[in-house]
Amino acid sequence: MPMPTSNRPIPSIGRSQTAFKRLMHRTLFLMGGLCVGGAAMLMAALAEPAQMIFHRILELTPYAAFIVTPSIFGFCAFLARKAFPNSQGSGIPQVIAATELHDSEDRSALVSLKIAAGKVIVMMLGLAGGASIGREGPTVQVGASIMAAFGRWAPAGYQVGLLLAGGAAGIAAAFNTPLAGIVFGIEELSQSFEARTSGLIIGCVIAAGITSLAIMGDYAYFGSTAETLPLGRSWLIVPLCGIAGGLAGGLFSRIVIAFSTGLPRAFTKRRPIAFAMACGFCVALCGFASADTVYGTGYAEARSIVHATATLPASFGALKLLSTLFSSISGIPGGLFAPSLAVGAGLGADLHILFQSVPIGALALLGMVAYLTGVVQTPITSFVIVAEMTQNHAMIIPLMATALIANTTSKLVCPESIYRALSQVFLTPAADEAAGDGSPSPSRMAQDPQKQNFGGGS
Numbered sequence: 001m002p003m004p005t006s007n008r009p010i011p012s013i014g015r016s017q018t019a020f021k022r023l024m025h026r027t028l029f030l031m032g033g034l035c036v037g038g039a040a041m042l043m044a045a046l047a048e049p050a051q052m053i054f055h056r057i058l059e060l061t062p063y064a065a066f067i068v069t070p071s072i073f074g075f076c077a078f079l080a081r082k083a084f085p086n087s088q089g090s091g092i093p094q095v096i097a098a099t100e101l102h103d104s105e106d107r108s109a110l111v112s113l114k115i116a117a118g119k120v121i122v123m124m125l126g127l128a129g130g131a132s133i134g135r136e137g138p139t140v141q142v143g144a145s146i147m148a149a150f151g152r153w154a155p156a157g158y159q160v161g162l163l164l165a166g167g168a169a170g171i172a173a174a175f176n177t178p179l180a181g182i183v184f185g186i187e188e189l190s191q192s193f194e195a196r197t198s199g200l201i202i203g204c205v206i207a208a209g210i211t212s213l214a215i216m217g218d219y220a221y222f223g224s225t226a227e228t229l230p231l232g233r234s235w236l237i238v239p240l241c242g243i244a245g246g247l248a249g250g251l252f253s254r255i256v257i258a259f260s261t262g263l264p265r266a267f268t269k270r271r272p273i274a275f276a277m278a279c280g281f282c283v284a285l286c287g288f289a290s291a292d293t294v295y296g297t298g299y300a301e302a303r304s305i306v307h308a309t310a311t312l313p314a315s316f317g318a319l320k321l322l323s324t325l326f327s328s329i330s331g332i333p334g335g336l337f338a339p340s341l342a343v344g345a346g347l348g349a350d351l352h353i354l355f356q357s358v359p360i361g362a363l364a365l366l367g368m369v370a371y372l373t374g375v376v377q378t379p380i381t382s383f384v385i386v387a388e389m390t391q392n393h394a395m396i397i398p399l400m401a402t403a404l405i406a407n408t409t410s411k412l413v414c415p416e417s418i419y420r421a422l423s424q425v426f427l428t429p430a431a432d433e434a435a436g437d438g439s440p441s442p443s444r445m446a447q448d449p450q451k452q453n454f455g456g457g458s
Contacts, residue, residue, distance in 0.1 A: 133334020249374015
């Protein structure tokens with residue numbers, strides 16, 4: 001006699017296994033985010049002592065920079081080309097390029113634990129040599145490299161999302177600005193909004209933020225400010241600051257792009273070490289002319305302007321821009337965010353001469369947003385990051401307006417985003433020259449039909 005059958009659905013073992021795999025993947029991603037936060041804190045802890053080493057040397061004689069800085073620049077350029085290829089610059093272009101590559105081996109040429117370790121080591125050497133560089137941009141490449149390592153156990157379709165999440169978490173942890181990290185991941189790294197990617201970004205930023213809170217506590221990068229910009233005549237500073245910052249930032253980006261992709265590259269690639277040393281000598285000249293205020297990240301100088309606790313030379317903003325420019329085109333690892341904020345703060349301080357009724361702190365915030373937007377052309381990220389790092393919500397509207405004007409002005413000078421333009425260096429045969437070791441560029445490997453693996457990861 002046949003047994004009676006039931007219409008009740010039988011639980012699927014396959015569904016349970018799928019749910020378990022998803023749980024394991026999310027746990028893995030959160031662990032990666034915690035590691036990104038730890039790496040960002042490590043870089044923050046190492047940056048200050050590295051800068052102090054250089055200032056201790058300057059205490060012996062200010063002329064020491066003319067020997068130490070070119071020598072360190074040359075050594076860092078050598079390491080970036082020979083020992084850790086594709087670690088030069090801020091690292092954000094490498095992450096953008098990695099998201100456009102389809103093969104895991106191609107991506108590993110741009111984001112790997114070896115590159116991350118080299119990035120940290122060589123960047124700290126640069127700071128110890130007086131380079132005008134930041135640690136926040138490099139944290140993006142380090143974060144993406146860490147998440148790429150965790151992504152080896154994840155499905156192929158998650159690879160790009162993990163790179164975006166790692167980069168966004170790096171910015172969030174470095175500045176303690178979680179919203180800015182999320183916005184940067186969407187506005188610059190991916191330039192789109194996709195449900196699965198946004199979930200990865202938010203989760204990774206949360207994990208990195210928890211690590212930052214556990215180690216550093218809840219803090220504002222530049223300290224809390226309460227400056228305001230009352231509606232009225234003082235708002236004349238908004239378009240003026242936006243135009244000035246946009247023009248200066250756009251010109252900076254155009255020069256950097258030209259030295260990376262244009263005609264000057266045909267000259268600098270022949271003797272890259274000598275060129276880096278020449279750039280280091282120019283940085284030393286800027287430092288000597290500024291009374292040693294333009295070396296390093298510029299964090300202390302920008303903070304002193306925001307809170308009006310110190311008086312810097314009137315030429316600080318211009319010389320900081322030049323020292324950052326020479327550091328950027330030299331080919332050594334180092335970011336643009338912190339130095340750009342310092343340049344912008346200097347710009348705001350200079351404008352205080354014309355608008356003495358406006359608090360210098362408010363001018364500094366407007367200058368930081370204007371110049372940072374002019375350089376990176378990410379207006380939303382720029383005003384969000386400045387508002388978060390000063391916990392000043394009263395300035396949101398003028399910061400937004402300044403960012404919009406600066407972005408429009410910058411595009412008149414430099415139509416293409418600096419990070420997008422520089423990412424093409426790593427997607428063309430020119431990457432062979434950047435690596436300096438004769439190895440095939442990521443783009444050549446990606447163009448090889450025998451090595452392509454599209455797997456949904458793009």
